[in-house]
Amino acid sequence: MKKNIKRQALAALLAVGMLSAPPLFAQELTGTLKKINDTGIIALGHRESSIPFSYYDDKQQVIGYSHELMLKVVDAVKTELKMAKLDTKLMPVTSANRITLVQNGSVDIECGSTTNNTERQKQVSFSNSIFAIGTRLMTKTNSGIKDFPDLAGKNVVTTAGTTSERLLRRMNEEKQMKMNVISAKDHGESFLTLETGRAVAFMMDDALLYGEMAKAKRASDWVVVGTPQSFEAYGCMMRKDDPAFKKLVDAALAKAMTSGEAEKIYAKWFLQPIPPKGLNLNFPLSDVVKALYKAPNDKAFD
Amino acid sequence: MAYNWNWGVFLQPTATGDDTYLGWMFYGFKMTIALSLSAWLIALAVGAVVGILRTVPNKLLAGIATAYVEVFRNIPLLVQLFLWYFVMPELLPEQLGNAFKQTNPILQQFLASMVCLALFTSARVAEQVRSGINSLPPGQKNAGLAMGFTLAQTYRHVLLPMAVRLIVPPLTSEFLNIFKNSAVCSTIGLLELAAQGRQLVDYTAQPYESFIAVTLAYLTINVVVMFGMRWVEAHVRVPGYIGAK
Numbered sequence: 001m002k003k004n005i006k007r008q009a010l011a012a013l014l015a016v017g018m019l020s021a022p023p024l025f026a027q028e029l030t031g032t033l034k035k036i037n038d039t040g041i042i043a044l045g046h047r048e049s050s051i052p053f054s055y056y057d058d059k060q061q062v063i064g065y066s067h068e069l070m071l072k073v074v075d076a077v078k079t080e081l082k083m084a085k086l087d088t089k090l091m092p093v094t095s096a097n098r099i100t101l102v103q104n105g106s107v108d109i110e111c112g113s114t115t116n117n118t119e120r121q122k123q124v125s126f127s128n129s130i131f132a133i134g135t136r137l138m139t140k141t142n143s144g145i146k147d148f149p150d151l152a153g154k155n156v157v158t159t160a161g162t163t164s165e166r167l168l169r170r171m172n173e174e175k176q177m178k179m180n181v182i183s184a185k186d187h188g189e190s191f192l193t194l195e196t197g198r199a200v201a202f203m204m205d206d207a208l209l210y211g212e213m214a215k216a217k218r219a220s221d222w223v224v225v226g227t228p229q230s231f232e233a234y235g236c237m238m239r240k241d242d243p244a245f246k247k248l249v250d251a252a253l254a255k256a257m258t259s260g261e262a263e264k265i266y267a268k269w270f271l272q273p274i275p276p277k278g279l280n281l282n283f284p285l286s287d288v289v290k291a292l293y294k295a296p297n298d299k300a301f302d
Numbered sequence: 303m304a305y306n307w308n309w310g311v312f313l314q315p316t317a318t319g320d321d322t323y324l325g326w327m328f329y330g331f332k333m334t335i336a337l338s339l340s341a342w343l344i345a346l347a348v349g350a351v352v353g354i355l356r357t358v359p360n361k362l363l364a365g366i367a368t369a370y371v372e373v374f375r376n377i378p379l380l381v382q383l384f385l386w387y388f389v390m391p392e393l394l395p396e397q398l399g400n401a402f403k404q405t406n407p408i409l410q411q412f413l414a415s416m417v418c419l420a421l422f423t424s425a426r427v428a429e430q431v432r433s434g435i436n437s438l439p440p441g442q443k444n445a446g447l448a449m450g451f452t453l454a455q456t457y458r459h460v461l462l463p464m465a466v467r468l469i470v471p472p473l474t475s476e477f478l479n480i481f482k483n484s485a486v487c488s489t490i491g492l493l494e495l496a497a498q499g500r501q502l503v504d505y506t507a508q509p510y511e512s513f514i515a516v517t518l519a520y521l522t523i524n525v526v527v528m529f530g531m532r533w534v535e536a537h538v539r540v541p542g543y544i545g546a547k
Contacts (some may be wrong), residue, residue: 008416100509103305122306123507155407160491163502169318182407183491183501192388198410292545 004031018142024050029081031242032108037081044070045101045110045237051211053131053234054112057275058301062090065269069130069256070111070236076252099123105261109238109249113208114154114160115163116235116300125246127234128296130262132288133205134162134228135302138194138212140221147226149177157182157199169227187212205232207270207283214279230289233301254296262293264272311508312515323502327512330498331519337415337494338481344420345427345480352424354457355433367428374425379486382422387414387490407491415487423480430472434465467538474531478524485520495519 029037036042044063047054053066083298091107098114101107102124109127116126145154148171158164160183172179181250182199184190191212194202202209206224213219236253238245256262263285268274270283306437320331355367374382387410390401396427424512438461446456488497499516 096504099507100503120507140433155404160497160501166317166505169320173318173320180407183493183497185489185491196388196403197400198407282438 016110019287021107030244032239032245033077033081033248035105035241036077036086036108037083040085041087041089041093042074042077042082043089043106043108044074045091045098045107045112046070047094047112048092049186050113050208051187051214052269052274052281053207055211061277064112065265066111066113066130066234066236066286067261068265068269070252072226072256073109073111073127073249073252073263076248076255079247095159098237102239105239108245113205113234114237115232115297117163117232117302118300121239121300123240124237125240125242126237126298126300127246127249128257128298129233129235130253131234132286132292132301133207133209133232133234134226135167135203135230135232136206136209136224137201137203137226138191138209138222138224139201141223143200145225148229150177151201152177154201155180155182155199156201156203157184157190157193158203159184159187162204163230163232164205168203171229188215191215201228203229207281210281210283210293214274214277214281219279231301233292233299235298250296250298256294257293305510306508307511308506308508309511311502311506314506317505323506323512326502327495327515327519330493330495333412333493333521334481334484334495334519337412337419337487337492338484341416341419341423341484342477342480344416344421345476348420349427350431353428354435354462356428356432357435358453362472371425371428374421375429378522379418379422379483380489383415383418383486383490384412386418387411390414405505408493411487411490411492414490415484415492419483419487422483423476425475426479427473430469430476431465435461436470438464443474452502464540466545470514470531470535470538474528474535477527477531481520481523481527 008131046067047064049055050064050066054062054064057063059253074088078136091101092111093101093107093112098107098110098112099120101180105295111127111130114120114126116129120126137148137151139146156168156179158264160170165181165183168179168181171177172181181191184193187204187208188205190202193199195216202212204212206228209224213222213224216222236249238249253262256265266285266289270281270285273280312327313322315322316326352367352370355363356371359363364495377385391402393399394402442460442464443456446460451459484494485496487494488500491497493501495516499512502512502515506512
């Protein structure tokens with residue numbers, strides 16, 4: 001603190017000395033924080049149909065578990081930069097364009113349902129993980145599908161650009177299962193493909209499957225089955241090589257998790273009725289997520 | 303901006319191990335060409351018939367043709383695609399619809415895309431054909447009829463040989479458009495060029511390389527089409543009309 005005061009005093013002196021030069025404070029900030037400070041705007045990437053992480057409610061407002069945590073980060077940024085007013089710009093992203101939009105600066109931070117994996121780490125940086133899922137199957141209650149081997153020779157749908165798509169295609173190749181893999185554009189369309197009988201099962205992150213169930217006409221028609229094919233950690237995405245911003249984001253998320261705030265947010269989205277249909281996902285807090293809350297980290301599972 | 307260029311990505315084996323990423327792009331390239339060419343052939347045939355019907359004296363036939371053109375020209379392509387792919391099977395008798403939905407998804411997506419692109423483009427081709435016929439002086443039709451030709455013969459021997467040659471330049475645009483429009487079909491999961499490009503982004507996190515490759519592939523297709531159509535144009539042009547030497 002003392003150092004800071006000294007530095008600010010020095011900055012004031014220097015500023016007087018060189019009136020034309022920008023204040024030193026702005027020079028200390030780099031990357032995303034500087035951009036936010038200069039423009040007064042933080043661009044948030046969100047999803048449109050990743051229930052209950054980040055999605056539109058019936059009034060087209062962005063809501064969800066990840067979105068609430070992202071707003072915690074926004075508060076932390078505002079405090080850190082001592083800004084009276086920080087405008088947020090909401091930018092919908094898809095599985096396919098989210099990495100590009102973070103890289104090219106359209107989005108400063110994206111919290112939705114993005115898996116932190118080593119391949120993506122080459123292009124973007126991930127915050128402390130905010131959730132962990134297993135990839136499983138949703139099918140009609142009476143379809144007779146119990147686990148992945150039952151899918152041999154059948155039509156199976158998954159969402160394009162997801163880890164599930166990769167796992168499913170690899171499984172098809174390695175085990176010669178002769179499945180027809182349909183890659184739909186988003187989770188909503190995947191579920192439509194399942195609902196209309198084009199596919200017998202929908203492979204996706206279990207939490208998202210429960211989310212789709214919450215949207216279905218009759219939730220009781222559907223069931224989530226199968227051995228998880230992978231466990232994945234969700235994180236918020238930011239631009240690579242911006243340690244100052246990452247540190248701030250990580251600290252804000254860690255604070256929310258260790259203080260018990262995150263668990264309350266979890267209960268709100270996974271254990272209570274949520275919009276748009278007031279359905280309860282009843283998705284109990286898993287041990288993996290519990291461990292995450294206790295000791296926040298940004299490790300990828302793969 | 304921090305970006306790691308890696309052009310070698312195309313030669314890497316895919317994450318699913320069945321091919322290289324270049325192989326995926328090539329599959330998409332072939333799919334785009336197969337889809338666009340088959341749709342184009344249907345569009346030409348249907349468009350020619352509808353275009354001719356729009357100019358015949360019979361009010362009922364002309365009216366039906368006009369309605370056809372307006373329906374397919376005024377509904378956005380994406381909406382039409384969703385109608386063919388998602389709604390159509392539900393309107394069929396249940397057994398037939400279910401049988402269709404259980405077939406190979408690639409076949410379903412290809413058929414829906416082909417029909418959609420073909421009919422959308424046919425409405426536009428029909429307008430070209432109609433304007434080609436209408437651009438001829440009315441004396442030509444009257445002369446044909448005065449010679450004792452039937453209406454059909456007048457179309458076959460007098461009007462169409464002229465009209466079809468006149469509309470080659472605008473048809474070139476439609477031909478180019480159908481390749482570009484085919485990218486819309488990636489939205490129902492058909493793995494054509496644009497979809498493979500997007501898939502490459504998902505799997506390799508190298509968006510710039512893949513989008514550049516996709517751009518070059520579309521450019522290649524369209525340059526070839528353009529030169530091909532120029533050649534056709536040069537060979538069929540009518541002396542004394544636009545574009546003639």
